[in-house]
Amino acid sequence: MAKRFLSGNEAFAEGVRLARPQVISAYPITPQTTCVEALASMVESGALEAEYLHVESEHSALSAAIGASMAGARAFTATSSQGLLYMAECLVYASGGLYPIVMMNACRSTALPWNIYCDQRDSLLLADSGWIQAYAASAQEALDLALMSFAIAESPEVATPFMVCLDGFTLTHTYESVEVPESAQADAFLPPYKTENRFDFENPKNLAFSAGPETNYLFKHQEQQGMLNALKAVPQTEARFAQIFGRAYPGLTEGYLLEGAEYVLITLGTVTGIAQKTASDLRAEGFAAGVLRLRYFRPFPSQEIAKALRQVKAAAVIERDVSFGATGAVHQSVCAALQQQGITTRVSCVIAGLGGADISEDDLRGVFADLAAGRHETRFAGIRERRDER
Amino acid sequence: MSVNPKTISSDEPFFGHKACPGCGGALAVRLILKILGERAVAVLPAGCMSAVGFNFPQLCFGCNAAISTFAGTASMLAGIAAGFRAQGITDFKAVGFAGDGGTADIGIQALSGAIDRNDDILYVCYDNEAYMNTGVQKSSLTPYGAATTTTPAGKRLRGNLSEKKNMFEIVAAHGIGYAATASVGYLPDLLKKAEKAASIKGTRYLHVIAPCPSGWGIKTDETLDAAKEMVDCGLWYLAEYEHGAFTLNRDPKAFGSVRDYLKRQKRFAALTDEDIEFITKTRDAKWKFIRENFRRAG
Numbered sequence: 001m002a003k004r005f006l007s008g009n010e011a012f013a014e015g016v017r018l019a020r021p022q023v024i025s026a027y028p029i030t031p032q033t034t035c036v037e038a039l040a041s042m043v044e045s046g047a048l049e050a051e052y053l054h055v056e057s058e059h060s061a062l063s064a065a066i067g068a069s070m071a072g073a074r075a076f077t078a079t080s081s082q083g084l085l086y087m088a089e090c091l092v093y094a095s096g097g098l099y100p101i102v103m104m105n106a107c108r109s110t111a112l113p114w115n116i117y118c119d120q121r122d123s124l125l126l127a128d129s130g131w132i133q134a135y136a137a138s139a140q141e142a143l144d145l146a147l148m149s150f151a152i153a154e155s156p157e158v159a160t161p162f163m164v165c166l167d168g169f170t171l172t173h174t175y176e177s178v179e180v181p182e183s184a185q186a187d188a189f190l191p192p193y194k195t196e197n198r199f200d201f202e203n204p205k206n207l208a209f210s211a212g213p214e215t216n217y218l219f220k221h222q223e224q225q226g227m228l229n230a231l232k233a234v235p236q237t238e239a240r241f242a243q244i245f246g247r248a249y250p251g252l253t254e255g256y257l258l259e260g261a262e263y264v265l266i267t268l269g270t271v272t273g274i275a276q277k278t279a280s281d282l283r284a285e286g287f288a289a290g291v292l293r294l295r296y297f298r299p300f301p302s303q304e305i306a307k308a309l310r311q312v313k314a315a316a317v318i319e320r321d322v323s324f325g326a327t328g329a330v331h332q333s334v335c336a337a338l339q340q341q342g343i344t345t346r347v348s349c350v351i352a353g354l355g356g357a358d359i360s361e362d363d364l365r366g367v368f369a370d371l372a373a374g375r376h377e378t379r380f381a382g383i384r385e386r387r388d389e390r
Numbered sequence: 391m392s393v394n395p396k397t398i399s400s401d402e403p404f405f406g407h408k409a410c411p412g413c414g415g416a417l418a419v420r421l422i423l424k425i426l427g428e429r430a431v432a433v434l435p436a437g438c439m440s441a442v443g444f445n446f447p448q449l450c451f452g453c454n455a456a457i458s459t460f461a462g463t464a465s466m467l468a469g470i471a472a473g474f475r476a477q478g479i480t481d482f483k484a485v486g487f488a489g490d491g492g493t494a495d496i497g498i499q500a501l502s503g504a505i506d507r508n509d510d511i512l513y514v515c516y517d518n519e520a521y522m523n524t525g526v527q528k529s530s531l532t533p534y535g536a537a538t539t540t541t542p543a544g545k546r547l548r549g550n551l552s553e554k555k556n557m558f559e560i561v562a563a564h565g566i567g568y569a570a571t572a573s574v575g576y577l578p579d580l581l582k583k584a585e586k587a588a589s590i591k592g593t594r595y596l597h598v599i600a601p602c603p604s605g606w607g608i609k610t611d612e613t614l615d616a617a618k619e620m621v622d623c624g625l626w627y628l629a630e631y632e633h634g635a636f637t638l639n640r641d642p643k644a645f646g647s648v649r650d651y652l653k654r655q656k657r658f659a660a661l662t663d664e665d666i667e668f669i670t671k672t673r674d675a676k677w678k679f680i681r682e683n684f685r686r687a688g
Contacts, residue, residue: 022473022476022477023469023472023473023476025468025469050476051472051475053468053469053472053507055468055503056499056500056502056503056506057499057500057503059459059462059465059499059500060462060464060465060499060500063458063459063462063465063466063469063500064465064466064468064469064472065469066462066466067433067465067466067467067468067469067470067471067472068469068470068472068473068476069469069473070456070466070469070470070473071469071470071471071472071473071474071477071479072473073472073473073474073476073477075469075473089459089461093459199431199454199456199470200454201428201429201454204451204452204453204455205454206443206444206449206450206451206454206455206456207454207455207456208444208456208457208458209444209445209446209449209456210441210444210445210446210457211445211446212445212446215446215447
């Protein structure tokens, strides 16, 4: 296993190379581009044997990946922001057809106003599209998720496409020391893709058909079951991954200083780093802070969240999303999970880090202070302070 | 070697579907699939043929087949071809059957991309000159003067006021390996072109006029007549594009009556003499261009 200094995008591309996709279809968009550029170089050098399709749009990128999957090939694509929204129709198509395509999304704000920097409004808008969604918090995790995503998506009881989300620039373009596994290890972890959900010349199949009111719900129920089966497939796959590669992952959520925590921040993606630092500093000051990071947003880790928040006094979601007229996608899912399980812990929603805005330790200390003071209203980070300045 | 009604396969690759009586599109799909044989992999976007052929559990294609997104016929085909190629499978015939809207409107971007990459696919446009599946709305291949539900013919406007988009030459302008126009009114010509297209690697395009009796306002047994008459009166032409050159396959010495062709169809009922004169003049200008720029067959 070699250590290399890689950006999140480059690390992810290394993971994709090790997963040996047979078809890659891609259309450029900032900040996804350096990932698909790296893959193109690998195809050129022979490091990766794959059909690389230079499609003319994101819609075609995913449409072609679906076609490749129907032909029985392992398929990969990547996009971001407007590109993800442009291909939205194909997202529900892939999940409805149970095609276990893997896609990297570089999380980026959505226009208008135009903005190329990170928030999670693109991927969270498509949380209901039937794709597994995992959010990496480091380049190493991005590489490892590239490998694990194929294994989870393709496991027959899951058969669900998988979106790996990397925060734009914060992760896609930040360099870290990354362990790159050997091909032999990766091959032992991830065998070639085999499926019956494909065209067959011996026994021709009609795929992607219509299903009326009499049968439609049966297909949707099957899709829901596959997604829910990922709740088990994720820890199982991580255990197998740890055996082969020696790196362990904590399942669908990652707790930090939750033992004895009274106030907890809930995070998704790279904001976790500063949240953990803040909690650690507050602990040293005698304030019982903790962080619950959601590594997966779909399937939603309701049980893990309920377990983590059962005993705490209050929690806040650091939300890089707005569900206009409501709160944010993460907050709503967390609240629903708690309510369903009869847990009354108050969870507030702090909308922060939109369009790449920095989230500082001071911001997060303010959130903890609000929780301790019993202030729970949904707010945009930065707005209240500005009002105070007037 | 050429396929004719006696030698064409008796296997039925498209049957049990619920297409309307006299459907020109269903005929084109069925005959072309017979020529492509059992290694065909058919992709059909949202549209008439997918609506009538893929209703679970009544699935009507004898070959591998799938519905694509409306815009994604060519891109899904490209992915299928790449997926097979990546597995070392080379003896397949990836074929798309999209209507006029699926081709000239919403699907033109993906089609252009596929031709640009020279993906190994055959793209068939079955052109019934409007969005028939949703109840006869105008597409960019709806001819001038045709009444549709979104271009109604009344006192002020007489149906569709834009002219039919020139898909054949748009496709040819990409430098495609093979493109051809055809009509279900000239079946031997259609079969010959389908057979030729099947034998060529790279992207190929067939544009087939396939009348829709309910959308055109003709009787269900008049499909082939109307499709033939459209060619005979010069409002459609049979041609090929290959090796950078156009060839005209049929050069009528005299045209049939444009008026008779139009007036037998309810969609043209509101046309005035001036409209018919305009359509005739447009035809003549087109044929002047064709005769100056296309080679003659044989």
